[in-house]
Amino acid sequence: MSIGNSPEDDRPSVEDDGPSIGRVLQQARVGAGLTVDEVSTSTRVRIPIVHAIEEDDFSCSGGDVYARGHIRMLARAVGLDPDPLIERYDAEHGGRPAPTPAAPLFEAERIRPERRRPNWTAAMVAAIVAVVGFAGFTLFSDGESEGGGNTVAEGAAPETKKPTTPTTKPADPKPDPSDSAIAALPKDKVTVKLSATGDKSWISAKSHNGKLLFDGLLLKGETKTFQDDERVDLILGNAGAIELFVNGKKVKDEFEMGGVERLSYTKGDPEVG
Known part of the structure; x- marks a missing residue:
């Protein structure tokens, strides 16, 4: 009498012998009396993608993220629980990818914008131009006041008698940019x-x-x-x-x-x- 493992222990599991993801979805659709066009209309998944998934071809989905979304929508449309199918897809395609750590991304964002160093040369040139301009304006104003002082005095006196009421209407406040875009x-x-x-x-x-x-x-x-x-x-x-x-x-x-x-x-x- 053998004490070793029973021959039944060497048989493949039911999941290994079971139908594929596409076959399960196809059988459920046919059992529900639905056509591919009807499933495509209810899920908004295009007809070529539905055909490809039922043949276990997920290349048309555009990646694992979209393939999982398509499987989930098709399973719900034909009355199946999508979670076992998603788990089987992950097992057959290397599992769900690990999320990218957030810390390196934030560090990269902080390092990326490099603050510009102040341009001292341009600042000095601007300061010199401002000083020269102010000096020239002062000399020009002094020359005018010495040569035509009487004329300025006579012209200034009548102006003091004029009313000081403002003649310009204040500008209306500008609308908020977001409100303008909505309007x-x-x-x-x-x-x-x-x-x-x-x-x-x-x-x-x-x-x-x-x-x-x-x-x-x-x-x-x-x-x-x-x-x-x-x-x-x-x-x-x-x-x-x-x-x-x-x-x-x-x-x-x-x-x-x-x-x-x-x-x-x-x-x-x-x-x-």
């Missing part, structure tokens, strides 16, 4: 401005009638502006990297890096959208 926007449209400040982000923007305004990557430092008569619908991949302005006002929502956000905005303040 310049059309009141009958909704205006949405997106800026990728922290990192690149995948953006999808549609008008109120479903017309695609933009669908692609917004690289770091780039800005896109969209307008519509009624509403602008957005999907933000890696939403934490986006700075968002709606109708000239900054949206103060704090989005997470790597997160996916669906947003809609209409005319008026950001709270209206």
Whole structure:
């Protein structure tokens, strides 16, 4: 009688023999009676990307961050819990990347701007020019006062009798720059401005009638502006990297890096959208 391990211990686990991520999503979609077009419409994930993911090809997603977001949205659309699929994706693709330490970034920002040294030569030249100019003006004024003192005295006397009421109207205060920018926007449209400040982000923007305004990557430092008569619908991949302005006002929502956000905005303040 053998005391060693049972042959059953050498069999692969159920997870190793189970269907792949794409196969699981495809089977769940078919079981739910949904087509690829219907899933693409409900998730805003493009049809080629849905087909590629169901074939376990994640190269069209544009990176691990976007691949996780696509898996999460597709799983929810077909009624699956996305967390096991995300964990399996991380296990098959080297795990979730470790966050970049914040301290070196801040140190780099402090070191980057180098304060300029004062230009003493230019300051000395400016001081000399000012002294020479003042001296010349003083000599010129003294010469005029000696040669035509009587004329100046006679002309100055009548002027003292004139009323001193101001004749110029004080200038109106200038409006705040931000208020001027908001006032310049059309009141009958909704205006949405997106800026990728922290990192690149995948953006999808549609008008109120479903017309695609933009669908692609917004690289770091780039800005896109969209307008519509009624509403602008957005999907933000890696939403934490986006700075968002709606109708000239900054949206103060704090989005997470790597997160996916669906947003809609209409005319008026950001709270209206």
